[in-house]
Amino acid sequence: MAGNATSRVQVAPERFSLVKYDAGEIAAVVVELAELIGLSNPISVFVDETTPLAKMSAEVESMSSDAPIVLRLESGALEDTRHLTNFSSERARQRLGRVMLRARDRLRPDFADAPPDLELTNPQNSAWDVYCGGRLERLGIEVPTQRFRYDFRNRFGFSDEVDAVFDRLWASDDLGWHDLPTAT
């Protein structure tokens, strides 16, 4: 595991073989985001470099502010899509920011009922992503709104009503798990 100066963030593997990523660079993005989001817990990041897919998950041991957080990412989540196998700090900020906001949500009692990330349905995933996307944008991270909107439409339907739900979710800052929409 590669640690950063504060030793709060660990990244594995330390050296990548199949992609041109640097564990220290990933750790630096996580540290920057943790400060921005207000996350003081120790964070371990595991990157699966055998796949170009981009699934991510966050696991939080308990709701305490020193409970370890584990982020698991497939390598595509951090990839520069213009130069495959290369790291993109812009994409890393968007993707890690999203999964770290989820981790922060999980530290709240009103997210206690949320299933583990890998067990979320596609609509649950999409709704939570939209809630994270809007908050990330307000934190100053550049996020492509239309991509979130298209994903949300794919999961909830292509209609004005669904777009209105998206807009409300995108603008929200203080929701609980049961405030997120579920597919009918």
Add this chain to the structure above:
Amino acid sequence: MRQFFPVEDLARDDRFVQTNMAERMADTRTAVDLKKTAKSRGASNRLTPDRHDASDAARSLMHGIMVGEIQALEGAGRTAHDFDAGDGSEGTIPFELKLDMARQAWDEARHVEISAKLSDWMGTEIGQFQENTVLFEAACSNDPVLRLAGVNRALEGLAIDVFTQMKEFGQLADDPFLEFCEDWMLADEVTHVKMGSDWLRRVTENDPDRRAKALEFQQVVDKLFSFGGARGESEESPIGLARRFRELAGFTDDEVDTIAEMDHEALEERKAAVRLAQESAGV
């Protein structure tokens, strides 16, 4: 105006980053779950809306379609321009074939515009993904008959498979534009393949060796366009082989069977290469 344009000289602005097959195949990661352990990789890799990464995968494919259409436009346009009108021998092509290529270029230009608008609708920026120039490379032969085999039958055949997949995606997701647009473009692609099949037959009517060479070239290109098994009848392939529409375009059952076998070979070869590379890297 200059004839026989090499792939390196294609006109692109700085939004585009180009790659080729050698670079793509050098990436030894795979979406296929070789160890059958990862939760994110289900039994099927088929591009359908129920995949967790459906929107991202659809965006990437749509961008691939858009740059593919640009290259198809360039390929058809070059064929209309590069060869003098004649009887089809000694580097000439019948004038009517030039007209068909011009019509195809017009269709492809429309497809580029449609695909760019669909990309925008799906949240993709132009140039967001790299452009594989392998499609245009199939349009660089000095023999127009090889271009017909490579572009109109292999490339446009691939387009039939891809458009069918995206049309079904749009249908299942209930996307009001995607299914409609893909359906219209699919109809054009079927026509382009049919044009290629008809012209290839007519131009080589009295030259069986040339026809055999062209069909052999098509097989080479078809295997390349399988992209290591990304297209095929296996559930591990994101893009299926659109048998019905290929039939409408003039492919025989035997020809489609041959393509399916080559796709399967390409997939197995790719899996073996990736497995070996990952074992060597110790991951």
